[in-house]
Amino acid sequence: MQWEVVIGLEIHTQLTTQSKIFSGSSTTFGSEPNTQASLVDLGMPGSLPVLNKEAVQMAVKFGLAIDAEIGQHNVFARKNYFYPDLPKGYQISQMELPIVGKGHLDITLEDGTIKRIGVTRAHLEEDAGKSLHEDFSGMTGIDLNRAGTPLLEIVSEPDMRSAKEAVAYVKAMHALVRYLGICDGNMAEGSLRCDCNVSIRPKGQVEYGTRCEIKNVNSFRFIEKAINSEIQRQIELIEDGGRVIQQTRLYDPAKDETRAMRSKEEANDYRYFPDPDLLPVVIEDSFLDQVRATLPELPPQKRERFQSQFGLSVYDASVLASSREQADYFEKVVSIGGDAKLAANWVMVELGSLLNKQGVEIDESPVSAEQLGGMLLRITDNTISGKIAKMVFEAMANGEGSADEVIEKRGLKQVTDSGAIESMLDEVLAANAEQVEQYRAADEAKRGKMFGFFVGQAMKASKGKANPQQVNELLKRKLEG
C-alpha cells in the first residue's frame, strides 16, 4: 500500500510585547511564581480584560508579511473548558472572525525547489499558566505568570507531505517571526510551540484520513522525529487491521514515540461565543498603512535582491537571507569590503564554522561585520593573500583588533614587488637545481605536481607573504626557461 502523508501545523508564537494581552502585567520569562499575575490574570471576580495595542500591531504585521487578508472587524471569543492553568475557566481566543485570514508562506525544499504552504488563518489569544508536577505532597503547583501572555496562533493548511517539509515550514515561520521582531522564537523557553496534525491516506485518495494531533513539540529535531514516529504508528496500526482514532498525543523523545494524552481523552465542547467583556476590534485602513510602513524587507525579497544585486547563487542567497541578523551582517560586510561573493564565502564558511565551534549566534560573533569587511578589503586590494587572511581572521577572533592592526602588528603584508619576488624565486630555483632539471625533463602530466613543490618552497621562503598570483606567473616563466 502506497501511503500519502498529510500534515498541518498549528504554531503558537508568544508575542514580544512588554505587557500581557489583556492586562498590564510584565511578560518577562523566568520570574518567581505568581509575581507577574494581576487581578485580571488570576481571573479575580470583577476583573475585566483590556486589549494591548502592540499585540494587535504585531498580528497585523504578521498578516501583511504572509500576504494575508486582515480581519478588519475581528472578534474575541471565549473557549470554555476547565483546567487549573486556565484561571477563568475559559481562554480568550478568536473563533469565527480572526485578525488574520488566508495567507501563505513559501518554503525551500531540500532539492532547492520552492513550495507554497497555505496559512488558513492566524488569531490572537491568551496563553495559559504553567503546571508544575514536581511533588508537592501529591499535589500539582500552578504558576500563573505566563497566563495572559499574548499568543499568535498560526494555522497552516494541511499542505505538507513529509516531516521534512513540516520542519522546513516551521523553520521558515520561525525565521519570519524573528525577522518581523514579533517573537524571539526561543523554543526551549516555549516562545514558539508547535502542534502537529498528522494523518495518512492511500495515495490517490481525496478524503483525508483521521488525524492525530501531537501537542507542544519544542524543537525542530523533535518535530521531525515526532511526525515520523506518528506516521509509522498510523501505518502499522492500519496495516494491522486497526483504525486511527482521533486523539491528542504527546511525543516522548526518550522512547521516540507518541502516546495519547490522558487529560484530553474526552472530546471537549468548547462552547465558543463572543466575549461580552470585549468589543469587536476594528482595524482602519490607516492602521494597516501605518503597520505596513514598519515592515522590514522579508526573506523572499531579500533572497531575490541578494541574487540580483550581489550576483549570489540561489543557494547562497537563501542561506544568507535566512535570518535577519545574518543578512544584516552580510550586507554590512559587503558595504565595507566591496566584494559580495567573497563576503558570502567568508560569512558562510569561515565565520559559520567559527560560530559553530564557539556555539554562539551571529549577533554574538567574536568578529564584527566591520572587522570582517575591513579584512576583505585588504584581500581585494592585495595587501594580504587569501591564505594570510585566515591567520588575520583567527587573530581578530582572539581579540587582537581590526584587520589593519593585526596586519601591522604581525607584519603580514603581502610582498607584491615583482623584483623582490623574482630574486626570491631565483634563490629557490638555485637551491633546488636538481628538481628544476627533473621538471624541465618531465611531461605535462607530471609537471603539475612538481610545480606545486616549487610553489611550496617559494611560500616557505617568503613566509607566505609573496603574492601567490605573481609567484605562479613568474615561477612558470622561469621554469619554462
Next chain:
Amino acid sequence: MALDRSDVEKIAHLARLGLNDADIPRTTEALNSILGLVDQMQAVDTTGIEPLAHPLEASQRLREDAVTEGNHRDTYQAIAPAVQDGLYLVPKVID
C-alpha cells in the same frame, strides 16, 4: 427540545457541577421547564437579522503596551485556599 437524564449528566459534567443521583430528576424537570419557556423563541423569524452582541455598537479600545502591574502575590494569595512556595495547589494532574 426535552432533555433526558443523560443530557443533564453531560451538561452537569461540562459545567463541573456534581449532581447527586437523587437530584437529577428534579433538575431535569426544572431545566426542561426553562427550556420550554425559551423554546418560544423558535417561532420568531430572524432571517437576515444580524445578532446583537453588545447593545451599544462601539469598538474595542486599545491599551498602550506598558507594564503597569507589579507583584502583589502576598495580597492575592492571602485569600487562596491552598498555596505552597508561591504556587496554587490542586490535586495532582496527570497528562
Next chain:
Amino acid sequence: MHELTLAEIARGLADKKFSSEELTRSLLTRIAQLDPQINSFITLTEDLAITQAQAADARRAAGQNGALLGVPLAHKDLFCTKGIRTSCGSKMLDNFKAPYDATVVAKLAAAGTVTLGKTNMDEFAMGSANESSHYGPVKNPWNLEHVPGGSSGGSAAAVAARLLPAATGTDTGGSIRQPAALTNLTGLKPTYGRVSRWGMIAYASSLDQAGPMARTAEDCALLLQGMAGFDTNDSTSIDEPVPDYAASLNGSLQGLRIGVPKEYFSTGLDPRIADLVMASVEELKKLGAVVKEVSLPNLQHAIPAYYVIAPAEASSNLSRFDGVRFGYRCEDPKDLTDLYKRSRAEGFGPEVQRRIMVGAYALSAGYYDAYYLQAQKIRRLIKNDFMSAFAEVDVILGPTTPNPAWKIGAKNNDPISAYLEDFYTITANLAGLPGLSMPAGFADGLPVGVQLLAPYFQEGRLLNVAHQYQQVTDWHTRSPAGF
C-alpha cells in the same frame, strides 16, 4: 435623622446641623435594632463607616463640600470592597475578602460617602425575590411576609426601611427597578456602559449595569453623579461625558412626548397596577406632557431571549469559581474533577446551578444557533423596536412589574412564574437603554412602580420626569409602618 433623604442629608451636613459621624452612628444603631426583621445586610462595616465619617467631617471642616461628602450608604454585596467580605449572596464567596475596590466603590469613597455595609442579594444576582441568598431571604418592610424583589433586594429593603438614605444596586434583567417598585423606591438602571463594571462581580456581562436606589429622583441623581463615568479598566465602558444630573431635574415637562406601548397592557398585568399607571400618565399630562400609543412588537420574545443570553454568559463567568485561587473549596478533594464538581455543587445554590446548566446547554455544540444566536438576533429586533419608538417619543412609560410583591415562598415550585415578573424590565437590559422606576401608588398596601425608559445616555431626562412627577405626588414620601 433616618427620615431625611440623601439631598436633605447633604444640606444638613452642609448647614452643620449634624455631623456625618453622628448620622452614621445613629443609623448603625437603627440597623442593629431593625435589620433582624428584614435581613437586608450581609456584612456591616461599622469600623470602616466611623473612620470614613470622621474623615468626611474633617474634609468638611477643611472647607470641602460636595453632595456626597459624609453621606452614608451601602453597597450591594457584589461590588468588591477591599479587605471586606464580598459574597454575592453565595456560600461560594462567603470567605472572599476582595483584594481590591470596585471602581464604583472607589469613586463613591473618594466623593466622601460612608459605607455602612454590604447588602443582601439573590445569589450571584440571579433572582427577582431575594429568596435565593445563602444568607436567608430578605423581607419586604411593607409586609414582612412578602418578597422585596431582587436581585438587589437587600439594598431596596434597607432603603425602604429607612436604615440608610440610599444604596447601590445592579440591574441585569430588572434587579434595581423591580425591587424599587416593590418597596416604594426610585431606582435607576443607567445606559449600558455608563457606569464601570470593574470590580462588579459579573452575572451577565452584556446586560449588567450598576445604579442608584433611593427614595427620590433627586437622590438618585446625586448618587448617579458619583457613580457614572468612563473607566479605562472596563472595555465596555463608554467614553461619554457625564452631565450634571441635578441640573436637569427642574426642566419643564411641557411638550414631553410620552409613549405607552400597546403591548404592555396584556392579560398578565394586575388591573390595579394598570389603573395606577394610567393615573400617573394623567399626572404627567397635567405637567404638559403629551401621550401617544407606540408599539414594541417583539416584546413577548424578550423573556425567552434573556433567559438564554443571561444564563449563557453567566455559565462562562462563573467558571472561575473552582476552589483553586479564592472562594469555597470542598474538603479533601480526591482528584481535580472532584475538586471542581464538589466545590461548585456545594458552593452554588440550586438556582445558580440551574442557570449555569441552561447556559452551558444553550452554548453547546448543535444548540448554539437555535438558542444563543437566535436570542442575539431577537435582541437586535427589540433594539430596533425601541429605536423606532424613540423616533416618535421622548420617553416610554409603563408598569415596572406585572404584579406587586408576592408572598415569600409562593413561587418556590414555579421558578418560571418568577421569570415572568421581569416582563417590563428585561427589554431595557437587552437594548442597553436607561430605565427608571418610581413609586406610583399602592395595591392593598403593597407599593406599585411606574417605569420610564429613554434613549441612550438620557438618564437626565428620566430623572427630570421622575423629579417633576414627585413634585406633584407624594407616593415616594410614604414609609412602611414599623420602620
